[in-house]
Amino acid sequence: MIEVKVLGTGCANCKATQKLIEKVCSDNAIPISIEKIEDTAQIMSYGIMSTPGVVVDGKIAHAGGIPDAKTVLSWFKSQCCPTDNDCC
Template sequence: MIEVKVLGVGCANCKATQKLIEKVASDNAISINLKKIEDTAEIMSYGIMSTPGVIVDGKIAHAGGIPDKVTVLSWFKSQCCPTDNDCC
C-alpha cells in the first residue's frame, strides 16, 4: 500500500488536492493510505514552504498548487512498479 500525506491547513487547494488523489487512486484501483496533515509544525518538519504539499512513501512529491491527474498517477506508478510503468 502506498502511503500518501497531503500537507496543508485546510485551504481550497489542499482539499482539492486530497480529492484528486483519492479519485486517481480509486479510478486506477491503486491501494493508498491517505492522511491529511494540518498541523503547521508537522508541515514545516517536511520542509514544505508552499501548500498543498504531498508526501508519497516518505518523499516530497509536490509542493504548491494543485497537481494534475497525470502527475498524481505518475507518483503511484513509480511506487507500485518502479521498472514497468504500465503495471498499475
C-alpha cells in the same frame, strides 16, 4: 499499501488535492493510505513552504498548487507496477 500525506492548513487547494489523489488512485486501483496533516509545525518539518504539499512513502512529491491527474499518477507508477510502468 502506499502511504500518502497531504500537507496543508485546510484551504480549498489542499482539499482539492486530496480528492484528486483519492480519485486517481481509485480509478487506477492503486491502494493508498491517505492522511491529511494540518498542523503548521508538522508541515514545516517536511520543509514544505508552499501548500498543498504531498508526501508519498516519506518522500516529498509535490509542493504548492493543485497538481494535475497525470502528475498524481506518475507518483504511484513505480509502486503500483514495478515491472511495467504502462500498467496504470
